[in-house]
Amino acid sequence: MGRNLTLPTVLGIALLFGLSFLAPWLKFVFTIALAKGLAVLGILLLLRAGQVSFGHALYVAVGAYTVAFTRPVAGDVLILLPLAVLAAGTVGVLVGLFVTRYRDIFFGMLNLAFSMVFYSLLEKLYAYTKGTDGITVVRPSIAGVMLERVPYEWTMLCLALTLAVGLGLLARVFLASPLGQALPAIKTRETRLEFAGISAKRVLLVSYVASAMLAGLGGGLIAMTTLHVTPLLAYWTHSGELVFIAILGGGGAVLGPFLGAVVFELVRVYAAAAFPDAWQMILGAVLLAIILFASRGLWGIYEDLTAKRGVRS
Amino acid sequence: MSGALLSARGLRIAFGGVKAADGIDLDIAEGEFVAIIGPNGAGKTTFINMTTGYLRPQAGTITFAGEPITGLQPRQIVRRGIARSFQIPQLFTEHTVIENVALKVAAHRGFWHGLRPLLDRPTTAATMAILDQFGLRHVAEAKATELNEGTRKLTDIAMAMALEPRVLLMDEPTSGVASAEKFDIMDTLVGALRARGVTAVFVEHDMEVVERYADRVAVWSQGKILASGPPAEVLNDPAVLREVIGVEVKHAAGGGHAHA
Ligand SMILES: Nc1ncnc2c1ncn2[C@@H]1O[C@H](COP(=O)(O)OP(=O)(O)O)[C@@H](O)[C@H]1O
Numbered sequence A: 001m002g003r004n005l006t007l008p009t010v011l012g013i014a015l016l017f018g019l020s021f022l023a024p025w026l027k028f029v030f031t032i033a034l035a036k037g038l039a040v041l042g043i044l045l046l047l048r049a050g051q052v053s054f055g056h057a058l059y060v061a062v063g064a065y066t067v068a069f070t071r072p073v074a075g076d077v078l079i080l081l082p083l084a085v086l087a088a089g090t091v092g093v094l095v096g097l098f099v100t101r102y103r104d105i106f107f108g109m110l111n112l113a114f115s116m117v118f119y120s121l122l123e124k125l126y127a128y129t130k131g132t133d134g135i136t137v138v139r140p141s142i143a144g145v146m147l148e149r150v151p152y153e154w155t156m157l158c159l160a161l162t163l164a165v166g167l168g169l170l171a172r173v174f175l176a177s178p179l180g181q182a183l184p185a186i187k188t189r190e191t192r193l194e195f196a197g198i199s200a201k202r203v204l205l206v207s208y209v210a211s212a213m214l215a216g217l218g219g220g221l222i223a224m225t226t227l228h229v230t231p232l233l234a235y236w237t238h239s240g241e242l243v244f245i246a247i248l249g250g251g252g253a254v255l256g257p258f259l260g261a262v263v264f265e266l267v268r269v270y271a272a273a274a275f276p277d278a279w280q281m282i283l284g285a286v287l288l289a290i291i292l293f294a295s296r297g298l299w300g301i302y303e304d305l306t307a308k309r310g311v312r313s
Numbered sequence B: 001m002s003g004a005l006l007s008a009r010g011l012r013i014a015f016g017g018v019k020a021a022d023g024i025d026l027d028i029a030e031g032e033f034v035a036i037i038g039p040n041g042a043g044k045t046t047f048i049n050m051t052t053g054y055l056r057p058q059a060g061t062i063t064f065a066g067e068p069i070t071g072l073q074p075r076q077i078v079r080r081g082i083a084r085s086f087q088i089p090q091l092f093t094e095h096t097v098i099e100n101v102a103l104k105v106a107a108h109r110g111f112w113h114g115l116r117p118l119l120d121r122p123t124t125a126a127t128m129a130i131l132d133q134f135g136l137r138h139v140a141e142a143k144a145t146e147l148n149e150g151t152r153k154l155t156d157i158a159m160a161m162a163l164e165p166r167v168l169l170m171d172e173p174t175s176g177v178a179s180a181e182k183f184d185i186m187d188t189l190v191g192a193l194r195a196r197g198v199t200a201v202f203v204e205h206d207m208e209v210v211e212r213y214a215d216r217v218a219v220w221s222q223g224k225i226l227a228s229g230p231p232a233e234v235l236n237d238p239a240v241l242r243e244v245i246g247v248e249v250k251h252a253a254g255g256g257h258a259h260a
């Protein structure tokens, strides 16, 4: 913490915009990456408490399906996104009240279980969800304005970036607060927190609901960008992907999730095109290398590089 | 003694066949400094665990300021004004000393505020005041894992004091500390406690420390209180000498004790 993130943030934004001008289809890739980054930011809050959720795709899917379900009646991004966050937050409270009683492997697996239940519901309740076919989302208006595809995509990219920067800042402030600082205390000495008169469960619940809302927001953005939702959004591999990105990006700073998400999506898109049969192997190898040689993730590598050159602030 | 601040009646708990508390009756008056002595395994830590809600007694009652607190959760008991420190220091190992203590300071000053920094100006000032009282200012920025045993003990106690308790229960505050340092630590500690009018109970193996700092000493043996009274009396009681202090001397001569 305490490190100045302005420079890397500005550089990152400039890079995203620059590349999007050069290769217009990257707008789509980056918007998805930033949306996932928001969900991973939620994962990071829980990681600070030493807890790994293997089910946060649940909240991504809740956010995405909320957009798909309400698009016909409420057609504006500025209404749909808050609804997605609200829905994910509500499910987060209900599930959170239960899962925050558990730690470690039980916490991880219970989250997985809830996400799998939701996945099957999405698949089975065909009358409402159209099953595995999924639901197509008609492009919504933005602040009352219906945009053509290209300006819409630019606007969504800007929106995703604004949310990423704003919520990244908010998360940073939160992590420095007593509540945020209590998260690593849960990891190291949970009982001592109880002996301070603080309910560790409640501390974890607050972060859990925040993480659900972030994932729901990411899901809402994904639905508005891909304009199609399927039960796969809630599938466990998708949850694993969020954890993967968290480790890839590194948990040392709030930029880690976004850095990880952008690199992940780029590698995925390019590796999938270049080596259609081997790209998962490539991602696996990258993860292995990160865990073995750079456990603080890409952000940690960035920190080490800049520290050597004395660009500390 | 109905005017007692903290009062235990008939506390019992057994683990398997071991009676760790076998009818404990104890009254502690406001402002009193009570030392608990007794051999390892006598049930001293168990008494603290029951009083602070970590263990629920199988029988008996604990009253604090006239209200029953038996069986409450640790955090409920802490909020009423009973804090504790630990035989093995329980620090937040990812945090620095100042953060460790500040988390406790914040615990009863807007802890649930998610947007103000932990180390805002008022919390930092209050925390530094406590660190000063315990002579810990020079290690404020050190990670909890980098401290020596004596400093860890002091930090652990400073964390409990940050809760501004009425009663502080300390489990072996000077164990694992070099003899030369013991009196320094106790001077610091007792000074801080007296300055705030805190009632204190401390488990202690060193009889010199007990004589010097305790108003009263309670002797534990196999889950029972064998004797209780002023140190000068109790420490010269032949029965106590035979049953406990003999064991203590041998124990002390035997060096450190492995005990959780
Ligand atoms: N949580 C527990 N589970 C099982 N046995 C315990 C537990 N706590 C204490 N004991 C046992 O109770 C007895 C008293 O322990 P303790 O209170 O730690 O002694 P002291 O602090 O006086 O050395 C010991 O025999 C110990 O092994």
Ligand SMILES: [Mg+2]
Pocket: B044, B045, B046, B087, B171, B259, B260
């Ligand atoms: Mg003990």
